[in-house]
Amino acid sequence: MMNKMNPLVFLFCFLLFSCGEDLKPGLRESTADSVHGLGLMTVQTTALSQGGALVGTVRSSDRGVLLARIDGRVERIQVKPGDRVKAGELLLVISENTALQGLRAAKAAVTMARSSLSSARANLDMVTRDFERYQKLYRKEAVTPQEMERISAQTEVARQQLKAAKAELNRVESSRASAQMNLSYNEVKAPYAARVISREVEQGSNLMPGTPLLTLDREAGWEVETALPETAAGAYTVGEELGVWVPALNRKFKGRITEISAASDPQNRSFPLRLALEDGKDLRAGLFARIFLKDQLLSTLLVPTTALVERGQLFGLFVVDKDIVRLRLVKTGRRVGEQTEILSGLNPGDVIVVDGLEKVRPGLRVEDS
Numbered sequence: 392m393m394n395k396m397n398p399l400v401f402l403f404c405f406l407l408f409s410c411g412e413d414l415k416p417g418l419r420e421s422t423a424d425s426v427h428g429l430g431l432m433t434v435q436t437t438a439l440s441q442g443g444a445l446v447g448t449v450r451s452s453d454r455g456v457l458l459a460r461i462d463g464r465v466e467r468i469q470v471k472p473g474d475r476v477k478a479g480e481l482l483l484v485i486s487e488n489t490a491l492q493g494l495r496a497a498k499a500a501v502t503m504a505r506s507s508l509s510s511a512r513a514n515l516d517m518v519t520r521d522f523e524r525y526q527k528l529y530r531k532e533a534v535t536p537q538e539m540e541r542i543s544a545q546t547e548v549a550r551q552q553l554k555a556a557k558a559e560l561n562r563v564e565s566s567r568a569s570a571q572m573n574l575s576y577n578e579v580k581a582p583y584a585a586r587v588i589s590r591e592v593e594q595g596s597n598l599m600p601g602t603p604l605l606t607l608d609r610e611a612g613w614e615v616e617t618a619l620p621e622t623a624a625g626a627y628t629v630g631e632e633l634g635v636w637v638p639a640l641n642r643k644f645k646g647r648i649t650e651i652s653a654a655s656d657p658q659n660r661s662f663p664l665r666l667a668l669e670d671g672k673d674l675r676a677g678l679f680a681r682i683f684l685k686d687q688l689l690s691t692l693l694v695p696t697t698a699l700v701e702r703g704q705l706f707g708l709f710v711v712d713k714d715i716v717r718l719r720l721v722k723t724g725r726r727v728g729e730q731t732e733i734l735s736g737l738n739p740g741d742v743i744v745v746d747g748l749e750k751v752r753p754g755l756r757v758e759d760s
Contacts, residue, residue, distance in 0.1 A: 452613065629651060
């Protein structure tokens with residue numbers, strides 16, 4: 392049996408000794424497929440004229456929501472959405488609350504406090520006269536020291552009662568002023584000249600303090616909101632003027648930049664921007680606007696549009712990295728003739744495939760023709 396060798400063991404030993412000189416343990420030899428005859432291009436920055444227009448929305452610089460300050464029920468609404476109102480104009484009336492009862496109670500309390508004050512004054516005058524009379528008698532030794540102490544104590548009590556009556560009158564007069572203020576809240580008036588945007592309640596609605604009533608846009612100080620692309624963000628500063636076109640009015644306005652966000656919106660890679668418009672009586676919130684950018688030269692990357700590879704809703708480029716083809720996703724910008732602007736995903740100096748894309752796939756090794 393010792394002379395008989397298992398065939399499988401023999402085969403294993405043969406393979407082990409025959410292959411041990413060619414491959415190191417743990418490694419496998421791999422050779423990438425190659426491709427010839429590709430058109431390549433080294434990407435470089437290009438000075439591109441940046442201009443065009445942005446889209447924006449007209450809005451009021453001062454939109455306010457009027458809130459109920461007291462409870463009650465909406466008795467009457469004087470305005471409807473779209474109405475223009477003047478400062479101080481009556482907009483809405485609230486009823487069925489305790490404001491009127493509170494004012495009546497406060498007025499009654501004031502009347503009672505004034506009566507108490509009059510009584511306290513009269514009592515102090517009487518006690519003061521008695522005190523003065525007792526002082527004269529005391530000097531003549533016609534009254535005892537105990538009697539003098541008693542009349543002195545009565546005088547001091549009368550003074551304290553008068554002081555308390557004055558304090559009570561001040562308190563109830565303050566309560567009456569508050570009640571009068573609460574009653575004035577039954578009439579909701581326009582704080583400034585404005586346009587009514589929406590009604591938040593209807594006639595007969597029950598209210599609590601803080602309930603929204605009406606939304607107003609101040610009739611002045613119009614502005615436009617838009618978004619400035621990352622590529623142009625550094626070219627504008629607060630205070631610059633840009634032209635603004637409002638198609639609905641067929642009119643051009645001057646817009647002054649009042650605010651540029653310090654951070655980019657990651658959703659659309661842009662910076663929120665606001666422009667103040669010159670006054671226009673026909674402007675209203677929500678109108679579409681176009682903001683015209685100034686012409687300027689910006690450094691950007693342009694590639695042939697035909698070099699782009701579409702994958703669903705994404706775009707990519709075949710980049711040659713150390714002679715190996717890689718597919719790299721990119722974010723595209725404007726079309727400039729037969730070229731397309733690349734906003735991100737590509738760097739100057741990268742080598743891309745621009746011709747022979749039908750022969751290319753990721754992982755191929757590029758060989759010279």
